[in-house]
Amino acid sequence: MVSVINTVDTSHEDMIHDAQMDYYGTRLATCSSDRSVKVFDVRNGGQVLVADLRGHEGPVWQVAWAHPMFGNILASCSYDRKVIIWKEENGTWEKAHEHSGHDSSVNSVCWAPHDYGLILACGSSDGAISLLTYTGLGQWEVKKINNAHTIGCNAVSWAPAVIPGSLIDQPSGQKPNYIKKFASGGCDNLIKLWKEEEDGQWKEEQKLEAHSDWVRDVAWAPSIGLPASTIASCSQDGRVFIWTCDDASGNTWSPKLLHKFNDVVWHVSWSITANILAVSGGDNKVTLWKESVDGQWVCISDVNKGQGSVSTSVTEGQQNEQ
Amino acid sequence: MEEFDGEPTVTWIPGLNSQKKQMCFDWGPGEMLVCETSFNKKGKSEMVAGCPFIHIIRKDIDVYSKILRKLFNESHGIFVGLQRIEEELTGKSRKAQLVRVSKNYRSVIRACMEEMHQFAVADKDSASGRQFSSQVSILSAMELIWNLCEILFIEVAPAGPLLLYLLDWVRLHVCEVDTLSADVLGSENPSKHESFWNLPGNTQTLTELELRWQHWHEECERHLQDGTFASDPRLESLCKVLLGDDAALLEQKELLSNWYHFLVARLLYSQPTVKPMDLHLYAQSSLDLFLGGESSPEPLDNILMAAFEFDIHQVIKECSIALSNWWFVAHLTDLLDHCKLLQSHNLYFGSNMREFLLLEYASGLFAHHSLWQLGVDYCDHCPELGRVSLELHIERIPLTTEQKALKVLRVCEQRQMTEQVRSICKILAMKAVRNNRLGSALSWSIRAKDAAFATLVSDRFLRDYCERGCFSDLDLIDNLGPAMMLSDRLTFLGKYREFHRLYGEKRFVDAASLLLSLMTSQIAPRSFWMTLLTDALPLLEQKQVIFSAEQTYELLRCLEDLTSGRPLCAEPDAQQLQEDDIETTKVEMLRLALARNLARSIIKEGSLEGS
Numbered sequence: 009m010v011s012v013i014n015t016v017d018t019s020h021e022d023m024i025h026d027a028q029m030d031y032y033g034t035r036l037a038t039c040s041s042d043r044s045v046k047v048f049d050v051r052n053g054g055q056v057l058v059a060d061l062r063g064h065e066g067p068v069w070q071v072a073w074a075h076p077m078f079g080n081i082l083a084s085c086s087y088d089r090k091v092i093i094w095k096e097e098n099g100t101w102e103k104a105h106e107h108s109g110h111d112s113s114v115n116s117v118c119w120a121p122h123d124y125g126l127i128l129a130c131g132s133s134d135g136a137i138s139l140l141t142y143t144g145l146g147q148w149e150v151k152k153i154n155n156a157h158t159i160g161c162n163a164v165s166w167a168p169a170v171i172p173g174s175l176i177d178q179p180s181g182q183k184p185n186y187i188k189k190f191a192s193g194g195c196d197n198l199i200k201l202w203k204e205e206e207d208g209q210w211k212e213e214q215k216l217e218a219h220s221d222w223v224r225d226v227a228w229a230p231s232i233g234l235p236a237s238t239i240a241s242c243s244q245d246g247r248v249f250i251w252t253c254d255d256a257s258g259n260t261w262s263p264k265l266l267h268k269f270n271d272v273v274w275h276v277s278w279s280i281t282a283n284i285l286a287v288s289g290g291d292n293k294v295t296l297w298k299e300s301v302d303g304q305w306v307c308i309s310d311v312n313k314g315q316g317s318v319s320t321s322v323t324e325g326q327q328n329e330q
Numbered sequence: 331m332e333e334f335d336g337e338p339t340v341t342w343i344p345g346l347n348s349q350k351k352q353m354c355f356d357w358g359p360g361e362m363l364v365c366e367t368s369f370n371k372k373g374k375s376e377m378v379a380g381c382p383f384i385h386i387i388r389k390d391i392d393v394y395s396k397i398l399r400k401l402f403n404e405s406h407g408i409f410v411g412l413q414r415i416e417e418e419l420t421g422k423s424r425k426a427q428l429v430r431v432s433k434n435y436r437s438v439i440r441a442c443m444e445e446m447h448q449f450a451v452a453d454k455d456s457a458s459g460r461q462f463s464s465q466v467s468i469l470s471a472m473e474l475i476w477n478l479c480e481i482l483f484i485e486v487a488p489a490g491p492l493l494l495y496l497l498d499w500v501r502l503h504v505c506e507v508d509t510l511s512a513d514v515l516g517s518e519n520p521s522k523h524e525s526f527w528n529l530p531g532n533t534q535t536l537t538e539l540e541l542r543w544q545h546w547h548e549e550c551e552r553h554l555q556d557g558t559f560a561s562d563p564r565l566e567s568l569c570k571v572l573l574g575d576d577a578a579l580l581e582q583k584e585l586l587s588n589w590y591h592f593l594v595a596r597l598l599y600s601q602p603t604v605k606p607m608d609l610h611l612y613a614q615s616s617l618d619l620f621l622g623g624e625s626s627p628e629p630l631d632n633i634l635m636a637a638f639e640f641d642i643h644q645v646i647k648e649c650s651i652a653l654s655n656w657w658f659v660a661h662l663t664d665l666l667d668h669c670k671l672l673q674s675h676n677l678y679f680g681s682n683m684r685e686f687l688l689l690e691y692a693s694g695l696f697a698h699h700s701l702w703q704l705g706v707d708y709c710d711h712c713p714e715l716g717r718v719s720l721e722l723h724i725e726r727i728p729l730t731t732e733q734k735a736l737k738v739l740r741v742c743e744q745r746q747m748t749e750q751v752r753s754i755c756k757i758l759a760m761k762a763v764r765n766n767r768l769g770s771a772l773s774w775s776i777r778a779k780d781a782a783f784a785t786l787v788s789d790r791f792l793r794d795y796c797e798r799g800c801f802s803d804l805d806l807i808d809n810l811g812p813a814m815m816l817s818d819r820l821t822f823l824g825k826y827r828e829f830h831r832l833y834g835e836k837r838f839v840d841a842a843s844l845l846l847s848l849m850t851s852q853i854a855p856r857s858f859w860m861t862l863l864t865d866a867l868p869l870l871e872q873k874q875v876i877f878s879a880e881q882t883y884e885l886l887r888c889l890e891d892l893t894s895g896r897p898l899c900a901e902p903d904a905q906q907l908q909e910d911d912i913e914t915t916k917v918e919m920l921r922l923a924l925a926r927n928l929a930r931s932i933i934k935e936g937s938l939e940g941s
Contacts (some may be wrong), residue, residue: 010676011385013361013387014385015384015385016383017382019382023355024354024384026354027365027384028355028356028363029357029358030729031356031359031725032359032727033361033697033726033728034728036363036384038384050386075753075757076757077753077756079760121588123749132565146366233720275354278357280357280359280722280723281719281722281723283692288355290356298631
């Protein structure tokens with residue numbers, strides 16, 4: 009049974025662009041064209057406004073929660089070309105850092121796996137991707153990839169951390185050498201995979217071509233213990249592709265068309281155990297997809313915007329076994 | 331793309347009717363968020379009042395039902411028990427054991443049904459009462475299906491006993507059958523009936539049974555032909571029923587509440603020795619005749635039909651679609667798997683169907699504040715992908731209390747999930763530092779084996795000491811043991827505290843040696859040396875000589891080291907000058923004390939009394 013268990017009245021004065029649950033599902037962050045970022049406590053079906061964060065000078069496009077081991081940290085990006093990192097200290101939220109290294113709207117922010125430390129990737133309409141790394145004592149180091157995508161970058165998504173070889177406990181706390189990778193999607197219709205080299209510079213490792221129009225979102229699936237890596241991408245061309253790479257070196261990616269929609273597809277997102285992909289599109293619907301027995305992707309549910317005032321919970325059609 | 335049987339179901343979200351806007355979506359750990367938005371990013375806001383609501387949607391809300399919780403808890407016990415006895419199940423007793431497990435599951439369903447029925451009756455007229463009622467019928471349907479599966483797949487009843495089981499099955503679920511059997515028993519041939527069906531312990535073979543039944547059937551037929559019952563239409567109708575006449579049976583439709591009841595009645599009177607493999611033929615015709623083209627089969631009918639056809643996969647598939655949570659299919663599939671009835675299907679998300687279903691069920695449990703512990707066991711018994719699933723879920727459990735955190739940690743430690751342990755301990759250490767509970771933070775970082783964090787917390791301790799002149803959480807620091815080695819700073823903290831202890835116990839010589847070694851071994855951070863040297867003052871001022879000459883030279887060297895490295899301030903301000911003043915005074919005091927001590931120690935060592 010799928011039912012609405014809570015409706016949070018955010019009181020945003022303008023369009024909401026993003027809403028994100030924290031790690032535990034206890035807090036909700038929202039951002040809006042009204043330039044604010046709000047944080048709500050939603051435990052036990054309640055809704056308590058915890059913070060109303062002002063600092064952006066334009067519509068705020070996305071918010072992202074960092075891993076709780078770093079404390080309560082939230083990143084937001086906006087049309088005002090800025091990325092702001094907010095932190096909760098002694099019960100109050102305040103601006104911890106502001107990054108203004110972009111020449112136009114910053115469209116997407118994504119925190120790296122916590123194993124790498126506190127690193128934020130930001131994609132902007134100026135075509136560049138910047139990576140902010142927290143180095144301690146309130147300092148953030150910036151690395152910028154210029155011209156990552158011509159015309160603009162719309163989305164960034166990190167690959168899950170892969171523990172290289174055997175991990176031996178180092179008492180002095182020396183960090184193991186992770187191979188850091190992330191994916192980005194842009195207005196050049198491409199998806200690019202980036203890898204951090206030994207010298208700390210980021211290099212373009214792969215170009216994934218299949219879309220015929222702007223790539224609007226990319227989402228790297230969480231690792232479920234299989235050797236394959238999976239990325240979902242969606243585009244202005246109405247298509248959603250599932251990219252898989254089977255070999256360990258990560259060199260050959262093959263796309264599978266999930267579906268061709270009749271309208272722009274804006275957003276793709278994986279559930280935490282990576283078994284359901286949610287696709288939100290221009291046709292007012294959110295569809296949920298699962299991979300079935302023989303490797304085909306099947307739509308299991310439609311979440312649709314209601315026309316009336318009554319919400320009817322409909323028994324959800326679940327995975328078909330064959 | 332593969333075809334799907336039927337359209338995917340649609341869930342409607344109440345909201346403003348708007349053509350221009352889209353729906354924004356994101357996953358939470360156990361739920362989904364939707365809200366209205368417009369993806370077409372324009373620069374300036376249109377100041378159009380958008381819908382400010384965000385809806386939180388969840389699957390598996392059954393997990394929150396108090397009554398169903400008993401179902402989940404008790405079935406968990408049965409499940410775990412089944413996994414454990416698997417190795418011991420051999421030979422003949424195996425089937426009996428599995429049947430017993432099946433009956434256990436059913437009795438749990440029934441108990442739940444009873445309880446819910448009480449609530450439904452008590453609350454008849456309200457919405458929740460109606461909801462309870464509908465839950466009762468769902469549970470009843472589940473028990474009906476499970477029971478049939480038990481008879482056909484687990485008990486594997488052969489022809490002969492099969493009909494008895496089916497009779498029991500129908501009797502259990504349909505009360506009205508009692509009325510019919512009363513009618514039947516009131517007929518002319520009850521004794522023939524009873525002796526005939528005296529099967530338990532019966533030594534008749536199937537053939538003997540068939541012969542006797544045939545004989546009896548023919549006798550009945552003869553009576554009908556001869557018009558024995560012509561005088562009483564009721565008796566005649568009854569005779570026809572006994573002969574398995576479909577039309578006659580259907581005339582009693584009100585007494586037969588459904589088609590499977592009709593089926594069993596038909597079989598009883600026309601095919602008592604029906605073979606399992608032939609069941610589906612009679613089932614299909616029974617269904618058709620009973621519905622009579624007036625209505626179409628409902629999901630429950632399809633499921634039962636699939637069972638009669640011995641199509642286990644179809645049964646599971648239909649149940650998955652019809653039922654609102656995974657409980658039923660997960661447990662039934664697991665049991666059938668133990669009966670070795672499922673061919674392995676390779677799925678992307680689970681090496682076989684059993685694991686897939688169990689993990690789907692477990693996912694729902696993790697969302698609950700206490701049932702998550704059950705979820706752990708289900709993951710444990712999925713050898714292929716249970717571990718990864720557990721790793722992903724366990725990190726998302728909100729650590730609302732220390733107790734809960736400890737439980738979660740224990741689960742991770744027992745399974746050598748070191749990454750998760752580290753991650754959780756770090757989160758707790760962080761939380762403790764923010765709440766100024768340094769002792770707690772330290773013990774979490776030690777448990778996480780996180781050297782960097784331990785250093786951070788140790789620094790905080792030392793800073794606190796400098797500010798307040800005393801340590802907090804002495805117990806913890808005193809009992810660090812080998813954990814002290816985790817980080818240099820932590821080692822220093824431990825040793826420094828030891829110094830204070832030695833001093834308190836008036837073991838001045840030991841304290842002095844320790845203090846010196848802290849500096850010479852470079853364990854003490856430079857920033858702390860001044861404090862250490864200041865700590866040395868009382869030892870230098872004692873009546874007896876504590877520091878040897880050698881040690882005093884060392885101290886002097888340290889002091890010089892410290893003061894020589896001090897850079898000259900370019901433009902000292904008033905504050906700076908004042909601080910410098912204090913520093914200079916301290917240094918001078920130290921120099922004086924050290925010089926005095928040097929003199930005294932040289933004299934002492936040089937004199938005849940020796941040490």
